[in-house]
Amino acid sequence: MAVTTATLGASPRARRPALLAFRTAVLRKPGRVVGLAIIVLFALMAVAGPWLYGRLEIDPDAVYAPPSAKHWLGTDFAGSDVLQEIIVGARYVLGTAALAALITAVLGTGIGLVAGYRRGFTDSVLMRITDFILTIPAFPLLIVLSTVWDFSSPWLMGLVLGGTGWGGMARAVRSQALSLRERGFLEAARGLGLSTRHIIVKELLPNIAPYVAMHLLLSTIAFVTAEVGLFFLGVVPFSTTNWGVMLNQAVFSGGALESPDALFYLLAPLSCIVLLTLGIVLFLDAVDELFNPRLRERA
Amino acid sequence: MTGFGRRLAGKLAMGLVMVWAVATFTFFLVRALPGNPGDVQYENYILMGMSPGQAQARVNAVYGFTSHEPLPRQYGGYLWQLAQGNLGQSTSYSGVPVAHIIGSALPWTVIPVLSGLIVSFLIGVAAGVVAAVKRSSRWGGLLSLSGSVVAGVPTFVVALLLLLVFHTEWHLLPFGGTSDYEAGWNAPYVGSVIEHAVLPVCTYALLSYGGWLLAMKSSVISVLGDDFILAAELRGITPVTRARYIGRNAILPLFTVLALSFGLMFGGSIFIENTFDYPGLGSLLLKAIGTRDYTLMSGAFLLITVAVIAANILADLCYTLIDPRVRR
DSSP states (O other): OHHHHHHHTOOGGGTSOHHHHHHHHHHHSHHHHHHHHHHHHHHHHHHHHHHHTSSOOBOTTOTTOOOOSSSTTOBOTTSBBHHHHHHHHHHHHHHHHHHHHHHHHHHHHHHHHHHHHHOHHHHHHHHHHHHHHHHSOHHHHHHHHTTTSOTTSHHHHHHHHHHHHOHHHHHHHHHHHHHHTTSHHHHHHHHTTOOHHHIIIIIIHHHHHHHHHHHHHHHHHHHHHHHHHHHHHTOSOOOSOOHHHHHHIIIIISOTTTOGGGHHHHHHHHHHHHHHHHHHHHHHHHHHHHHOHHHHHHO | OHHHHHHHHHHHHHHHHHHHHHHHHHHHHHHHSTTTHHHHHHHHHHHTTOOHHHHHHHHHHHHSSOTTSOHHHHHHHHHHHHHTTOOOBOTTTTSOBHHHHHHHHHHHHHHHHHHHHHHHHHHHHHHHHHHHHTTTSHHHHHHHHHHHHHHHSOHHHHHHHHIIIIIIITOOSOOSSSOSSOSSSSHHHHHHHHHHHHHHHHHHHHHHHHHHHHHHHHHHHHHHTOHHHHHHHHHTOOHHHHHHHHHHHHSTTHHHHHHHHHHHHHHHHHHHHHHTTOOSHHHHHHHHHHTTOHHHHHHHHHHHHHHHHHHHHHHHHHHHHHOHHHHO
16 A cells, blocks of 8 residues: 555656756756855865864964965964865854755655645644744844853854754645645545655655755755854854855955955855855755656656 | 634734734843843942832833832733823833834834835746746746845845945945935925835845746646636637636735745845945844844834734735635
């Protein structure tokens, strides 16, 4: 019996090996390859960065030095290499965003699926909570919380970002679940008397995965923005090297807006954020096609 | 219209519950802060030579509650003061009511946010229609990409780049404050206010432009495929009527984007006002945290939340007025 529902509810992945389909989708447009390459590059930086340059070298003879063969992106106010700081700082920024994305995925998908499939009272209670989370201005809340909590640990920061950021995902997943529950394969599964848990985990979840993946990538951008912004504003004590701290130092102590000396110190973290955003946006295109059969056939 | 009234009442009740939840949160947050600011202030007043009774009365005036009373009474007193519009007194402005400080900062946030919203709505929706109609051409693709990238670039990056280009490099626009002249209804003052507002408003506009474009694009594409458009085309309607049909139906889902943009923009106001040194609610919140002025901090946070909630209710009402199906 389970075989019947599996074929009815099978996602396209079942027919083609997932990795192969992924490779075809990515290779179809050069933009997607570039996007994937950017994401992989930043992920490598986050993993290996602090091992490569555990302690930043300080060169007191070269303060705000322009880019050279020795310092590719110049140096900062203390004579540290800007490129090294960028690489070391990637771990905090991306690690926090990854943790927040994980929490968003679990909470948003779980709440959205249950609300959309159960409907009725459960749905309205869960959606009131979701509306509440969506309405509370998350960034001001983050700033207010920074007075009580120490955000220098990526765990706590990720927890708060994820805990306030799952509302959009829950809404998107719920609306998908609402439309999917009327489809034939789900009606068949219900008719077979399968448990709600089986239906939600084995039938609904695989079909909603593409939306989760897309929302996850988009919310990662928002998380990176929020945490870097918090450090940029200088409301959190600087105890780690990360892009936000660099931005803050460049603008408020380095005078990057008045003098061209610190310009590279300002532009390096700025362009990293823009580059990461561009990478994710370009790569999203491939994810979209991978999970959306209509787009695949047209291309 | 009874359905409309019931909807409005429901929304208002929901809004009130949210405001209460946020007020409760800030109350317990201020109490949970390291070294309970109420106690610290009380000790300070005692050191300044006040009697315990006087000191308690002063702390009560500043925070709306006294930290020596039992918790439920403190909480009740705080909510009672709040219901009367009393947000307590600022500690960094020594005794000025928080409501006054926030009241003078409020217009410098609300007016730029609204102007930015209108500008981005007009440009974003127009661009979204073009991106939808020309979606298979190179220009349509580029337009959509511009929307995705602009929507993803952080607020402070946009603000810093605009400041760098238009103030530091080209010396076109001023920076800092709301104007260079004394307040008054004269041409130099008004001109200067507008000049100072250009960069913040542009940043607000860029902040939500991408969202409008992408939402309008997908909305127009889905309406284009609808049967009623095909039927109308077969009846031989004029292109103008066809555009009106599409526009009216495609613009409806954008009201959900509107609700989301308010939160985004009030959150963004912290960066924008900080970068351009603009004295609105966002920079007030930052300043309050910098000087550990907790009454001002909770007041500013509460007001930002109230503004977002009010804007959401307004957006929902507009939606009800425009879409006859919801009005039933």
